[in-house]
Amino acid sequence: MPVQAPVQLQSIADRVEIAPGVLMPRLGMGTWRAEAGSETEEELLAGLDLGFRGIDTAAIYGNEDSVGRSIREARVPREEIFVATKVWNSDQGYRPTLDAFDAGLGRLGLRYVDLYLIHWPQPRRTLDTWRALEEIHHAGRARAIGVCNFLPEHLDELLSFANVPPAIDQVELHPLLPQTELRAYCDAHGITVQAWSPLMRGAVVRVPELVKIGMRHGKTVAQVALRWILQNGVTTIPKSVHRSRLAENAAVFDFELSSEEMETIDALQDERRVGADPKMIARLSPFMRFVKPPR
Numbered sequence: 001m002p003v004q005a006p007v008q009l010q011s012i013a014d015r016v017e018i019a020p021g022v023l024m025p026r027l028g029m030g031t032w033r034a035e036a037g038s039e040t041e042e043e044l045l046a047g048l049d050l051g052f053r054g055i056d057t058a059a060i061y062g063n064e065d066s067v068g069r070s071i072r073e074a075r076v077p078r079e080e081i082f083v084a085t086k087v088w089n090s091d092q093g094y095r096p097t098l099d100a101f102d103a104g105l106g107r108l109g110l111r112y113v114d115l116y117l118i119h120w121p122q123p124r125r126t127l128d129t130w131r132a133l134e135e136i137h138h139a140g141r142a143r144a145i146g147v148c149n150f151l152p153e154h155l156d157e158l159l160s161f162a163n164v165p166p167a168i169d170q171v172e173l174h175p176l177l178p179q180t181e182l183r184a185y186c187d188a189h190g191i192t193v194q195a196w197s198p199l200m201r202g203a204v205v206r207v208p209e210l211v212k213i214g215m216r217h218g219k220t221v222a223q224v225a226l227r228w229i230l231q232n233g234v235t236t237i238p239k240s241v242h243r244s245r246l247a248e249n250a251a252v253f254d255f256e257l258s259s260e261e262m263e264t265i266d267a268l269q270d271e272r273r274v275g276a277d278p279k280m281i282a283r284l285s286p287f288m289r290f291v292k293p294p295r
Contacts, residue, residue: 007026007230007231007233009026009230009231009252009253009256010253011051011253012025012027012050012051012052012053012250012253013025013051013053014026014027014253016192016235018115018144018146018167018168018192019143019144019167022114022115022143022144022167023082024054024082024114024115024144024168024192024235025052025053025054025082025235026230026235026236027052027054027226027230027235027236027237027238027249027250027252028052028053028054028055028056028082028084028235028236028237029044029047029052029054029055029056029237029238029239029240029246030056030196030237030238030239030240031044031055031056031057031061031063031067031239032058032061032196032239033061033239034061034063034066034239035062035063036062036063036065036066037066040063040066040070041066041069041070041073043242043243043246044066044067044070045070045073045074046243046246047246048070048074048075048076048081049075050246050247050250051250052246052250053076053080053081053082054081054082054083054084054237055067055070055071055081055082055083055084056084056085056170056237057083057084057085057086057108058085058086058088058117058119058293059085059086059087059088059091059100059103059104059119059293060086060088060119060293062293064085064104064107064108065107065108065109067083067085067108068107068108068109068110069109071083071108071110072109078110082114082115083108083110083113083114083115084113084114084115084116084117085104085108085113085115085116085117086116086117086118086119086148087100087101087104087116087117087118087119087129087133088100088119088293089119089120089122090293091293092118092122092125092126092128092129093125093128093129093132094128094129094131094132095132097128097129097132097133098132098135098136100293101116101132101136101141101142105141111141112140112141112142112143113141113142113143114142114143114144115142115143115144115145115146115167115168116133116136116137116142116144116145116146117145117146117147117148117168117170118130118133118146118147118148118150119148119149120148120149120276120278121147121149121150121151121154121278126154126157126158127157127158127161130145130158130161130162133145133164134162134163134164137164138164144167144168145164145166145167146166146167146168146169146170146191146192147166147168147169147170148169148170148171148196149169149170149171149172149276149278150166150169150171150278151182151278151279152181152182152185154278155169155185155186155189155191159189165189165190165191166191167191167192168191168192168193168194168235169182169186169191169192169193169194170193170194170195170196170237171193171194171195171196171278172195172196172197172273172274172275173193173195173196173197173198173229173234173236174195174197174198174199174200174204174225174229174274175200175204175207175210175225175228175265175268175269176200176207176268176269176270176271176272177269177271177272177273178232178266178269179193180269183232183234192235193234193235194234194235194236194237195229195234195235195236195237196236196237196239196275197239197274197275198225198226198229198236198237198238199222199225199226199238200225200272200274201274203274204221204222204225205221205222207221207268209264209265209268210224210225210265210268213257213261213264213265216261217255217257218255219251219252219255220248222238222245222248222249223248223249223251223252223255224257224265225265226238226249226252227252227255227256227257228257228262228265230252231256231257231262232262
């Protein structure tokens, strides 16, 4: 069952307030595994032409420079584009995070970002990292700050420490992993949930129930999955830097899933992940510290 009441969706211009005065697009463009270079830059420009106004990147993606060039070349004012990036695990801690933010902002070529995120919870370093994020936020260099891949136990620790609560929690979320408990927690604490891998890295096309619903509406499986996420009040950043897929992702505002269809999709959950499990983060942390983002 939906955690939040279904939202009214009008267009790709729809935004949600994630912090006082900070409006984030409900549907944005993800850039994971988008290689730096002219092709990514051209496709991001195409996405902006289609009406997308949110771009999500990260230090570890290695494409912040291309994202920045796209923004500077766009026929869209900078203040209309919502830019999010993230501090990687090897750079967590108070001083390393401040240095990593400076480096990332330099690669982007921007004066500020709209959202700065902790990429993964890191035992014994998250709170120092958050202290740095609060300093960056207070200086006006990040309009909002948040986290990725935090479970309720991670959020409990952070909220007991934070002066500024996280604006969003960006997590793996799709029809087979609806994150019901986490969504309820975030809703109760005023934290916006954002879905990464909403299309299960393409695997949603093999879910027969989604295929049937798509045929009923004359829509693709990807469009059904995105519409389900958005109608549940969750924001999302499907990864795509191909023009045709960007156009497909944008075309989810001209149909609506019925309550029965929403319930059918809700019932698909089997807790299947396509990415890493945050519960294993303590085991992953030592390895992740040696994976360095580009400089």
